[in-house]
Amino acid sequence: MTNGSWDLYRLFFVVAEAGSVNRAAAMLGMSQPTLSRRIGDLERSLGAPLFFRTPSGVRLTQEGEELFSSASAVHATFQSFQREFRGRMAARSSLLKISATEGLTRHWLIPRVPQLRRRFPGLSIHVDASVQQQSLAESDLDFVIRIGDPGELDLVGRRVGEVGFGIFAGASYLARRQPPASLRDLCDHDLVGGAVGASGFKSLRANESAFQRVWEGAVAAAGTRVHPRAAQHAAVAEGLGLSFLATPFAEAEGLIRVLPNEGIFVDLWLLRRRESDLRPLTRAVGRYLEQELAASQAWLAGRPEGTPPVTAVAAGR
Template structure:
């Protein structure tokens, strides 16, 4: 056991995160047979099996689960030690791949990218803007910006800030349909929903109301929903980003509180000490809209 290769442990963690030998081999650009040999050697050195392998993927046994969690922490410690030496010798450089939801990309990130790029000229950015859920390792993404708690024990989720939500409609729509005075009156209106977005839950003093009204439009994109508000199609709950809310729209029920939605920077534990990842996360932590003048 004293001769266990640290690289074998790193390959084991990558295979678990990728979900299968095939996907890990593609990600690492190495033969599947090479990975299999090193995993077998690791298990032989440990004196026990860690996983079952099949065409559908890999399945950790109880010892494998425990070893995986400890291995992640160990690799993080090793990476931190390496980076502590390199930090005085290197500046952030190389490719940084990010995945960002459309509303966060267009409502927040795009306004700060130029500053980041001027500050770190040796970093190249590849930014994927869409709303589908991703596997960071499988898709080679360093950082994902996502609304709501990822609820994934394998990743680090750094909270950047809370996003305020509001209820909006155009003047033309309200002139036609009337102005709701309470959340209950929303039932008589055309509602534009983000189907993977926040609940329509309102609170005022000691009262609490949950609304599931007439669904005029379902979408997973706040930008599309906002556009339809501008087309006088109904009422929508939207993030209060400056470039998303038109000044001629009416904010409805402002006295009723809507829970804010947290925005997180998400990355794998063993990537948290990488200079490029750390530089972007630290940069974004300074860009809370509430702190901007």
């Protein structure tokens, strides 16, 4: 079989069923001369005539009859395959797979799931809340919302804002300890965190790098190591000490910021694979996510004028 021969057999089948090259060309959306030339290519490839040309159309030769009989079974099988495959494609195309950190998932993404379902009827949503950077290709993800380094170079997307980070304590801790007055006081406090602390963030400003160095030095001597960061929230809420946390998520959980003028702002990215743009629903959901992230910028950065995400969803934006 020569290259492109499957398409030639498909064209043959349409002409045979239509009984006319002109009618078949109209059905296929191609010109009559082009279709005649393609049928001629198939006849030369097989070394046999397939049609008698008549004033009223075409009629199958004996070889054409035999080919049509065989092609009918193949054509029916292919049509059945197409219907089945379209059904499977429709199921995947109505599924949104998205990965975000646990804090983003809990405090920003989950509150928007009802709104997503209302705006996009039939949409199914799979959320992977993980502190690890998920691979879009290996996990077949549609979107990843990342804080900090955007990671994979083959992803497309945009910076959609920034997330503020600061030092937080629980009410019970501050009930028995005076809050630190400066970064130098951190060494006199119980700190909750890990050896990485604020590391891993890219493109820090000079004052942010200085803050990072102080925090890293203080937390290196801390007596409590807790991973992942979501567990640090729980540890701080229990009054175990101070921790370096994302401002919007810590405040949403009722934690109290100390040293409010000290902290870091980290880029927030909405990323996807270019191939995902072939799914119309994914493109539409992507626009919705971009709009919602843009509307949430003040809240994500931890600025006072920020609007909590639940309010934004309730307002039906």
